[in-house]
Amino acid sequence: MEGLSTDKAPSLSVVLPHFVFAGIAFMVLSVMVVLSSGLFSNHFYQPKLLAITHVFVLGWASMIIIGSLYQLIPVVFETALFSERLAKFNFWFFAFGVIYFTYSFWMGNLVNGVPWASIFTFTSFILFGINVIMSTKKAEKKTFSSKFVIASIWWLMATAIQGIVLAFNYKYQYLNDSDFKFLRIHAHFGFVGWFLLLIMGVASVLVPMFLVSHQLDENKLKRAYYSVNMGLLLLSLNWYFFSNAFATLAAWVIIMLGIVFYLSFIYDSYKKKLRKLDVGMKHSLTAFAIIVLPVVLALLASLQHDFSIIIIKNVALLYGFSIFFGFMTTLILGQTYKTLPFIIWLDRYTQYIGKRKVPMPREIYNETIADTQLYVYLIFVILFFIGIILSNTLVLKVGSLFLLLTAILYNINVFKIVFHKVKPEKSE
Amino acid sequence: MSDYKKIAEKRKEIAATLRTIIDPEVEVNIVDLGLIYNIDYDGDKRVNIDMTLSTPACPIGDTIIMNVMETVMGAFPGFEVDVNLTFEPRWKPEMVSEEGKKLLA
Numbered sequence: 138m139e140g141l142s143t144d145k146a147p148s149l150s151v152v153l154p155h156f157v158f159a160g161i162a163f164m165v166l167s168v169m170v171v172l173s174s175g176l177f178s179n180h181f182y183q184p185k186l187l188a189i190t191h192v193f194v195l196g197w198a199s200m201i202i203i204g205s206l207y208q209l210i211p212v213v214f215e216t217a218l219f220s221e222r223l224a225k226f227n228f229w230f231f232a233f234g235v236i237y238f239t240y241s242f243w244m245g246n247l248v249n250g251v252p253w254a255s256i257f258t259f260t261s262f263i264l265f266g267i268n269v270i271m272s273t274k275k276a277e278k279k280t281f282s283s284k285f286v287i288a289s290i291w292w293l294m295a296t297a298i299q300g301i302v303l304a305f306n307y308k309y310q311y312l313n314d315s316d317f318k319f320l321r322i323h324a325h326f327g328f329v330g331w332f333l334l335l336i337m338g339v340a341s342v343l344v345p346m347f348l349v350s351h352q353l354d355e356n357k358l359k360r361a362y363y364s365v366n367m368g369l370l371l372l373s374l375n376w377y378f379f380s381n382a383f384a385t386l387a388a389w390v391i392i393m394l395g396i397v398f399y400l401s402f403i404y405d406s407y408k409k410k411l412r413k414l415d416v417g418m419k420h421s422l423t424a425f426a427i428i429v430l431p432v433v434l435a436l437l438a439s440l441q442h443d444f445s446i447i448i449i450k451n452v453a454l455l456y457g458f459s460i461f462f463g464f465m466t467t468l469i470l471g472q473t474y475k476t477l478p479f480i481i482w483l484d485r486y487t488q489y490i491g492k493r494k495v496p497m498p499r500e501i502y503n504e505t506i507a508d509t510q511l512y513v514y515l516i517f518v519i520l521f522f523i524g525i526i527l528s529n530t531l532v533l534k535v536g537s538l539f540l541l542l543t544a545i546l547y548n549i550n551v552f553k554i555v556f557h558k559v560k561p562e563k564s565e
Numbered sequence: 566m567s568d569y570k571k572i573a574e575k576r577k578e579i580a581a582t583l584r585t586i587i588d589p590e591v592e593v594n595i596v597d598l599g600l601i602y603n604i605d606y607d608g609d610k611r612v613n614i615d616m617t618l619s620t621p622a623c624p625i626g627d628t629i630i631m632n633v634m635e636t637v638m639g640a641f642p643g644f645e646v647d648v649n650l651t652f653e654p655r656w657k658p659e660m661v662s663e664e665g666k667k668l669l670a
Contacts (some may be wrong), residue, residue, distance in 0.1 A: 146624040208624075215621055346620070349591060349669060351658045411658050412591060412669040479624075482589060487628050491586070491635035498589050 140406060145211035145452055149484045151224045153555065155204020156477055158232055159469075160551040162196030167537070167544035169243070174537040175530045190241035194327060195258065196235040198465055202335060203231070203265055205476055206286070210272050213342050214283050219271035223264055231261035247307040255304035259297040266290045281358040285338025288366055292330020299323040318380065320372050327458055329392060331371045336468065337361065337399055340421070344403055346474060347418055348410035357402040361396070364395025382443030382461045393432050400425060415499065416507045420471020423515075427463040433457055455525050462518055462540075470547060477554050478502055484493050485559050500548045501557045510546040568608055576604050579612060582640040584640025586632050587627065588619075593668045595629065612637060613647045617656045626650075 166189060173185045210218050218224060234257035242248025269290055273283060300323050306312045312319055341358055345351055368391035375384040403425050414422065434456040434509030438444045449455065478498040486495045523529070583601055584594045595601060595616070598662045605613040614633060630648050637646045661669065 211624065212620065347590075349658050349661070409658075411661060411666055479590065483625060484629070487625075490628050491632040491639070496590055497587070499592075 143551060145217040147207050147210075147218045147221055149480065150220050152204050152208045152226075152480055154228050154232075155200050155207070156227075156473070156558060157198050157555060158235075158553065159201035159204070161237070162200060162467075162550050164544045165193050166197055167540045171537040171541050174524075174533040180246045184242050184245045184247065188239050190461075191242055192235070192239040193461055194332075195231075195238060195561070198332065198461075198469060200231070200235065200279075201469055201473070202332070205441055205472065206269065206335070206339065208476060208480060209339055209343070210269070212346075213280075213286060213339060214273055214276040215278055216272055216276040218266050219275070223268050227261050227268070228263040230257065230264065234258035248545075249308070252304040252308050255297075255301045259301055262293055262297045264411070280342075280372075281362055282338045282353060283356075284301055285341065285362055288362070289331050289335035292326050292334060292369070296323060296326035299326055306414050311466070318376050324457075325369065325372060328553065329365065329372075332460075333396070334362075334365060334395075336465075337365070337452055340425075341399075341402065343472075343475070344418075344421070345406045347412070348406055348414075349412045349512060350406045350409035352409070353402060353405050357398045357405075361374075361395045361402065363397035363520050364391050365496060366395075368392030368395060382439070385439045385443055386422055386436070389436050392482055393436070395529045396428060396432055400428070401423075414503060415474075416511065417474035421468055422510055423467035424464050425469065425512075427459065427467060427518075431459040431465055434459055451525050451528065455522070458521060458525060462521065467514065467518075470510065470543075473547070473551065474499075474502065477551065481557055482515075482555050485557060489559070502554050506546050506550050510543055510550070513545040513546065517543060572608050575608075579604050579606065579614075579620055579641070580635060582636055583614075583633065586629065586630070586636055587648055589625065590670060593665050595633070597662045597665030597668060599656065599662065600629075600667065606627075610643055611645050611647075613649060615649045615650055619656050621652050625658075633662050 138511065164342055169185075169189050169192065173189065175323060176186055205223055207218055210216065225253075234254055237250065238254035241247070241254050244250070273279075278282065299319065302312070303323055337358075345353060366390050371391065372388035375381055375388060403422075407422065408430060415462065434452060437449065438452045438456050441452055478501050482496075482498040482501060489495050512551055517536050517539035520532055520539060524532035524536050580596055580601070583604075583626065584596045587593065587596050588595060588598055588600075598619070600618065601616050603613075603615040605615075614637070614666065616630075616633065618629065623629075632651060633648055634646045640646055
């Protein structure tokens with residue numbers, strides 16, 4: 138069987154700890170939201186909200202995305218992961234950094250905790266970056282999907298460097314940052330550069346694969362890639378050096394165009410699909426529909442901030458919420474059901490295939506729980522959205538309980554999958 | 566029955582056996598998915614199967630190929646089975662059979 142290139146999937150011990158850590162982080166995150174839901178009716182710049190933000194972006198989103206990327210490198214780049222040992226070492230390093238970071242913010246230890254935690258996290262991102270970039274060097278085929286992933290790694294480095302500059306500012310106070318411009322740049326390197334580009338790259342392979350739809354227009358991906366990168370570059374350079382209101386608006390329009398090209402690619406994939414939607418893809422396509430929301434809010438925020446046209450209160454918080462929870466979490470919740478059961482199934486059942494009856498990957502979790510989780514989660518998103526607009530603490534409190542319920546349902550399924558045991562074969 | 570007919574009959578039986586192998590992601594058998602390009606039977610005990618995967622980096626490629634060999638050898642004891650994995654042409658959704666499309670939808 139010469140030419141067989143299918144032994145490239147990484148070991149279970151590389152990928153699985155990321156999913157388990159992320160599941161627990163999601164639980165911790167939802168408890169933190171319940172405890173501090175009242176804060177969502179105020180300004181976003183408070184240590185407890187920064188703690189929630191960092192447990193979200195690092196412990197939940199980045200952790201699960203990094204773990205999934207290790208699994209998906211063979212699919213996206215058609216090559217094996219460069220070093221499993223480096224990936225395992227990096228997991229512990231990153232996990233420590235995340236806990237240190239979150240604890241420091243939550244306890245308000247901004248001067249002596251946050252700066253050192255940022256160094257830890259940055260180092261772990263460098264190790265992760267080396268592992269991915271070295272993997273891509275071995276890849277024979279360079280597609281637009283892989284370009285998205287490589288660009289996202291560079292933006293991740295930019296996010297972390299800007300983060301270190303901000304973290305050490307707590308200690309040495311060298312920035313004159315009255316309008317939070319460095320914080321905005323840090324956040325957007327992270328949102329648009331790291332998360333959005335990475336998700337776009339990986340999903341451009343996975344969505345057509347899961348929906349069984351091909352012959353899509355790659356030019357749309359190409360346009361999306363250049364628009365989002367150029368828009369973000371313009372946005373950050375403008376914020377660093379000029380703070381020109383029209384340039385900010387122009388940058389958002391360019392980013393928005395990129396997202397429109399991308400959504401059009403996803404829509405084509407949906408239209409040409411041969412396969413019906415399962416619970417994982419229902420979550421994922423909902424997430425792509427929701428992404429329109431933060432883009433519109435970003436335009437509104439730039440009008441409010443730069444042109445003083447106030448349309449809604451708390452637009453910055455609403456914008457952050459719609460990215461974190463509206464788009465990213467919906468997508469992650471869904472993609473967990475597309476990747477984790479498959480990874481465990483592969484580990485537990487490969488040896489039995491062809492020799493005895495084996496269950497399908499979707500049979501190793503509870504589909505009713507997964508379906509319920511989607512609806513409970515959407516109730517949380519809607520309630521929180523209304524709560525932030527109205528600055529209503531009661532609506533936010535009730536909404537946060539739906540997030541907690543989502544986290545419980547999600548973790549029941551995650552742990553059911555992780556601890557799945559092969560049942561002995563029934564004798565005929 | 567002529568040799569030609571016997572060979573054709575056996576190839577049909579082999580294809581029917583391969584229909585029991587299900588792709589765990591899309592939950593459709595590999596024949597209707599269009600992954601089997603050719604089944605060659607020499608009229609005696611030798612079977613050559615040309616097949617593909619939906620992507621060269623398919624994480625369960627090895628598993629599917631082993632499954633093809635084990636399943637055919639299990640159904641036809643004493644047969645020698647060779648699987649030739651090819652990506653020429655690359656698999657496309659257009660290769661899914663009408664039956665496969667119904668199973669997917």
